[in-house]
Amino acid sequence: MLGVVGVLVVAIIILVKEIPYLKKKKLKREGWAFSILLLFAVGLGIAQSLHLNIPNPLNGLTFIFKPLSKILNEWLK
Amino acid sequence: MNNIKISARQFAIFVILFSIGSTILYISSSMSQELRQDAWIGAAIGTGLSLLLMLLYIAIGRIFPNMTLVKMNEKVFGKWIGKLVSLSFIFFSFSTAALLLSDVGNFLAIQMMPETPSEVTQILFACIVIMGIRLGLETLARSAEILFSCFIVLFIIFVVSLFPHVELKNIQPIFESGIKPLVRSSLLFMSFFSLPLVVVLMIFPASVNQPKNAEKKLFIGVLIGGTCLTILIVLTIMVLGPDLSAAQMYPSYSLARKIEVGGFLQRVEAIMAAMWFITLYFKFVLYFYAAVIGLAQTLSLNDYLPLTLPLGMILVLLSFMINPNVAFESAYDKEVWIVYALSYGLVLPFLLLTGQILRKIIQGNKNQ
Numbered sequence A: 001m002l003g004v005v006g007v008l009v010v011a012i013i014i015l016v017k018e019i020p021y022l023k024k025k026k027l028k029r030e031g032w033a034f035s036i037l038l039l040f041a042v043g044l045g046i047a048q049s050l051h052l053n054i055p056n057p058l059n060g061l062t063f064i065f066k067p068l069s070k071i072l073n074e075w076l077k
Numbered sequence B: 001m002n003n004i005k006i007s008a009r010q011f012a013i014f015v016i017l018f019s020i021g022s023t024i025l026y027i028s029s030s031m032s033q034e035l036r037q038d039a040w041i042g043a044a045i046g047t048g049l050s051l052l053l054m055l056l057y058i059a060i061g062r063i064f065p066n067m068t069l070v071k072m073n074e075k076v077f078g079k080w081i082g083k084l085v086s087l088s089f090i091f092f093s094f095s096t097a098a099l100l101l102s103d104v105g106n107f108l109a110i111q112m113m114p115e116t117p118s119e120v121t122q123i124l125f126a127c128i129v130i131m132g133i134r135l136g137l138e139t140l141a142r143s144a145e146i147l148f149s150c151f152i153v154l155f156i157i158f159v160v161s162l163f164p165h166v167e168l169k170n171i172q173p174i175f176e177s178g179i180k181p182l183v184r185s186s187l188l189f190m191s192f193f194s195l196p197l198v199v200v201l202m203i204f205p206a207s208v209n210q211p212k213n214a215e216k217k218l219f220i221g222v223l224i225g226g227t228c229l230t231i232l233i234v235l236t237i238m239v240l241g242p243d244l245s246a247a248q249m250y251p252s253y254s255l256a257r258k259i260e261v262g263g264f265l266q267r268v269e270a271i272m273a274a275m276w277f278i279t280l281y282f283k284f285v286l287y288f289y290a291a292v293i294g295l296a297q298t299l300s301l302n303d304y305l306p307l308t309l310p311l312g313m314i315l316v317l318l319s320f321m322i323n324p325n326v327a328f329e330s331a332y333d334k335e336v337w338i339v340y341a342l343s344y345g346l347v348l349p350f351l352l353l354t355g356q357i358l359r360k361i362i363q364g365n366k367n368q
Helices: A002-025 A028-049 A057-075 B008-020 B023-063 B069-077 B079-112 B118-135 B137-165 B179-193 B195-202 B211-240 B242-247 B251-257 B269-298 B305-321 B326-367
Strands: none
Touching (some): A057 B326, B008 B137, B008 B195, B008 B211, B023 B179, B023 B195, B023 B211, B023 B242, B023 B251, B023 B326, B069 B269, B079 B118, B079 B305, B118 B137, B118 B305, B137 B251, B179 B211, B195 B269, B195 B326, B242 B251
């Protein structure tokens, strides 16, 4: 639970810091990108602090690149 | 956004610090696992091949002046495929940055501060990196200039004070390993040392003052970085011997423990660790910078500042989970990283080059 609170506190600090800047400069696209990324970060943080099973992106990379690396290793043996 | 320009000298320092990066911590170990006492030959060959690779990057810099890698992608592959390629490149630099951050945490937790949770050091390290990115490339370049002198002084002290421990018989017999292991290990060396330099293409033609001078500096930077690493590998093998350097996780740290001058100056490894923090910091900053600027340009945003904090938060969270244990990382380095680095460091620039040349030829035929 403490982790969830921590993630939310960090998110609020980021919001307080960035929203005046976004408003002052009237950055609309940047605002969208900012909020989507922050939402993703909060979701990831809460999922991690609740110890949910999140797939590791490196496993995906291993799946893609391992066959190629096997070919390379065979060739250089 | 791209009004910031750094000088060619600052660019060279970036290249040196980036290419030494985290490599300096564990390269002697992974190289001597492959080649035993010949590890330094593999590193020297790798440095030579890296200079050839730099020719490719320079050619790209000449064909696309004033463009970052992301914009080159969009120009060569068209708008949508280009954006997809850019996103995958951003993922490359972002995930590598996260892995680097977890390396920092692991190194500190294993070697220096075992009772501090590695999460704390990771968050603190990420904070100064985000701060650096928010202050901009120029500030980073100036701090690199200051810290570079620190790094060089520490490195020279490191090398000189280890001289008394050198035993020449440790690197004999020379040239014992065959051609294929040599090729394999120089590829391994390049995948840590020079192939990640592809992220420098986010800075190189676009944000450097004198492009002609910067081309020369790119060469010199890679040469100096490669020489430093080769010296380090020779030294590790001569002092620790091939078996011990292959078995250590951070051989240069145990090397620093050996420093002893006149019986009273000893256990200076914490000071020597400052050297690694400097290079690690700049490697990490450049990866993260490439990811942030790349994302901003892919989404055609004019201002990258609002992206830094949320991306930094994702980076820290990702670094907690991306590297579950040391065995996972060493398997990843062996099985995935070489091909992963090759596909972005060599194949992508090569495709960009040939794509642009083909385009020129087709357009030339149409005009005739």
